[in-house]
Amino acid sequence: MLIRSKVIIALLWLSSVGLVYGQAGATLADEYYKAGEFEKAANEYAKLLKTEVTWVRLSRYVTSLQKSNKTEDALKYLRKQQRSDEPNRAYYELLTGQMATQQGDTVQAKTQYAAAVQSSKSSTAKLEKIATAFSEAGETRWAIRALETARDVSKEPTAYSEDLMALYRATGQTEKAIDEIITTSKQSDKKETVLAALQGFINTKDEPLVEKALYTKIQQEPNELAYNELLIWYFVQKQKFSRALLQEKATDKRLKLSGSRVYDLGMLAMNNKEYKTAAESFEYITTTYPQGQLYPFARRLVINAREEQVKNTYPVDKVEIRKLISDYQRMLQEIGTNVKTLEALRSTANLYGNYLDQKDTALTVLDLAIDLGKSDKNFVDRCKLDKGDIYLLKGEPWESTLLYSQVEKSQKEELLGYEAKLKNAKLQYYKGSFAVAKDILDVLKLATSREIANDAEQLSLIIVDNTGMDSTEAAMREYASIDLLLFQNKTDEAVDNLNQMLTKYADHSIVDEVLWLRANTYLKQGKTAEALEDLKKIVAKYPNDILGDDAMFNQGKIYEERLKDKQAAMDAYQKVLTQYPGSIYGAEARKRFRALRGDTVN
Template sequence: MKYKIVNLFVFFTISIVGFSQTDYFKLGKEYYNNGDFEKAAATYSEVVKKEENLPKVYDTYLSTLYKLKNYPEAEKIIKKMIKMTAPDNYTYRIDYALFYKQQNLTEKAEKEFSSFISSIQKNSTAIDVSGSYLQKIGEYTWAKQLYLQARKNFDRYAYCFQLSTIYNRLGETDNMLDELLNYLNQHPEEIEPIQNVFQNELETDEQFSAFETKVYDRINKDPSQIIYNQLLLWLNIQRRNFSKAFTQAKAIDKRSHETGTQVMEVGNIALENKDYDAAAMCYQFIADTYKDSYAYTVARRMLIQTREEQIKNTFPVEKSKIVGLINDYNQLIKENGRTAYTLESLRNMALLHAFYLDKKDTAIVILQSLIENPYTENRLRGKAKIDLGDIYLLTGEPWESTLLYSQVEKDFKEDPLGHEAKLRNAKLYYYRGEFLLAQEQLDVLKLATTREISNDAIQMSVFITENSGLDSTTDALRDYSAIELLIFQRKYNEALVASNMLLMAYPHHELTDDVYWLQATILRQTGKPTEALEMLKKISTGYADDLLGDDALFTSAQIYEFDLKDNAKAMQLYQDFLVKYTNSVYVVEARKRYRILRGDKI
């Protein structure tokens, strides 16, 4: 073997005559990458004869020597680098400790590393460089040892963020959470990036609950630290536990004198997520607490709007309750006058008249007065124009609709409101079966800055694409879009008849499950939950793995819980849903509903 190595060195000494220095580096790297470690070692041994070349090939040369178990040469180049880079030779001294570890000489490795960290424990620069290097090479246990030792010489909160990362890598979740909370205690301005870390690392209910307990413990020990309340507020919003979020927002409001700002925000998020009870609590608190502020009128309006959403989502919708809502809005305007904070109520009233009481003329008069009112704020005027366009669509005047939508598009270019108007135009083309024109609008909206509008545009575009030309025509899709228009116009009986005709005309068509979904929607809204469940079951059994599979099962559970008041059956379906659709957007809500029905305190 010794003869072979000598000859190999002679061969390389002869063969690389005339090579440039760069050629040596490339050749050595090429041999290394190809697994020719002996040739790589021979090449690098020639390269490092010039001492200044050693830093340039050190990492690869050391790895090569370890592959060949040539420990004497490895030790030689590590010591040379330590000498060459002194006193800032921290990474190479770590490499020397790792040199023993490479040979499974654990005791020597630990002794060498302990000696190293003892010599730098008061040198913050050395600790930063060494800690980063240890994390880079995956030596997390040593990195932990380094930072904990160094912490003794600084303060108890030193290196919290670094240690949290290390504990995470080591699977020590409890310690990771403690370190992040320690870091946040010292750097409250960093709450958003810390929340992002929590969001990425906390996955299960158990982890969230353990984290919540930790934060409550911190509040009990240090009630003056408001940052923990802010963290709990964020946590409960993430978990969609808006009642608890309200409690934290209220505590923050009381100490920060914010006149209900965060409570209002929680109420708005709760309303958006259909937690009407929590939303009402938030708005009622503001209305009771800040009677002399601008927030009072807003909260009163939002209280009525919360009841409105609850009534509109309780099927079938009772007209007497709609009339009651309109009276409440009128009373609000009467008490507070037509101000910037009450004019929004006119929009709500108009839409209730048009879509639930079939009083389209009344709705048109209200919206036109709002649009023409010189005191109406521009965005509210734009929203009213979109609403008026929707009502003209109800009355079968699509040209009036598109004219209004286009006005808003023009007035609010590159603005979410303008994008919303463009989406309405796209839907109008879609309803009329003009799919190419609809796609032109949707292609622009796919790049919209608002995620919700962008997602709606993408979803609608994909739907049109997938269902166009399946039978060399768009007849089935044209019939389907016409049914959707009938539903928008609240012509439910006509829509049911048309949907049954579509199913007969195109049996086993790709649109079949979508038609079942439309029928289920109509039946539920018209107070026929049992029949709606039959349609949803057809999707759950025959199209479970398709796009509407999770929607169908989740909605079935909702019908049993809210419409039929059968909590046992609802629990069973929520549980089935959580097992079957682990990646669905409804998972968080399904888990929450299941826990509430089970009687958990959340």
């Protein structure tokens, strides 16, 4: 037993010595190789290859021989090893092919590369190794061939998907890359990878291939839901909500989702001001699932989406406003006033107060809403802000500030609280208390809400720009009073006063703001030509003032959306990019310009 133990210890010692020598030899060989001492490197790699064959050692050994002007020795070695070392035969075939490539013999190279793949077909592990070797040798297309073969051997249609995606893209095989990405979507755990990969094609010259590939896949495998979901995702990225809705309806019926995803799409369309598609989404739910849980919400949102359409079509049609109120009333009669329909009361009140000048009716409806929704603090506070606005319409600002301040206190450090603070700042501005207004606005410029911070910044700039050099602040006071008239929907009176200001303060710094305010008022009155003229005056006379880029960008929007003059819109957007390179409208102007030009290249 003692003799046997000594033998084992001796063997372990010898193997450890060999391991240490192997590690040292590998380090020495690599150092020679990196230093360009190829003869010494070849000698060291030759020793190492007798103990273990790896791709790195083998490829560096052959390279070292070639660099030492021993190309024939390298070829003889590879041919000999192909016959005698079956487990690593594929490596020798690959390197033989690589040497043939270097000598310009493409036929022999192709033969050897194909043989390397064939020699590895006995297992996916071998194919993976030879694919890695091909990739490191710079033969990417053969790496692809090896992985495609490995996929066939594994009988897993999505095996090696991420590797193949990258290799297809690296070799310019865009259609195959996209096809691979879409195929990978069948693996639910790869969803984020797939979306990130497809996002890389959005707004590029290859984007049309994505939609084409998705439709092809759906036709080939109509029962594969993952493809349908990808197509919906693609349409949403492109803000093609109506087309996304068609797909969502089909998915909803197929999976019996009770309208949940159609509802989500409707909300997304609403947030993107695609009110027509939003209304269609909610209407689908109300007609398809009249007994469903989403019905009360969708019933209100159908009307709400149409309301937004009416309110954003200038001039606002009062007949349509009355129809909306009737729709809300019918809905409340059908479903009743409860937590699911409370927002309908708010909407009804605001339509009465803001568009039909029935302020007392609006206040009555809001009081009812507050009473019914008293358990929901946020809802009550939103109603209080609405009441504050109605009182301001009535010319009772003291009631307004009382309500705004209540919400400010109730919703401290919350979005609704910041909104209330902004309304209080505007009240001070309307009254002509510009210093007080500015103090509040300076606090709001740090608000977490980007929209509120931007509004505060804009109003603060107007105050600073037009009060510093004018000790009487007379022009600014008149401007603020006109702003209040516009809030109160007294547009005709506001325009008359703006016209008088332009005559009275022709040389004042406030002129560009007056023109801007009048242009936006004209748009609400449906007077497109007059609005466009005022915007052009701002750009011509005050190109470097704070409203220069606003005026130029909005010219583009008018040409694009109202006048349907594609070329004029493109010209305006291009000027935003060239004349106002730091403008906040830069990204949107570039996006619109490219969409009009039909050029999706980044």
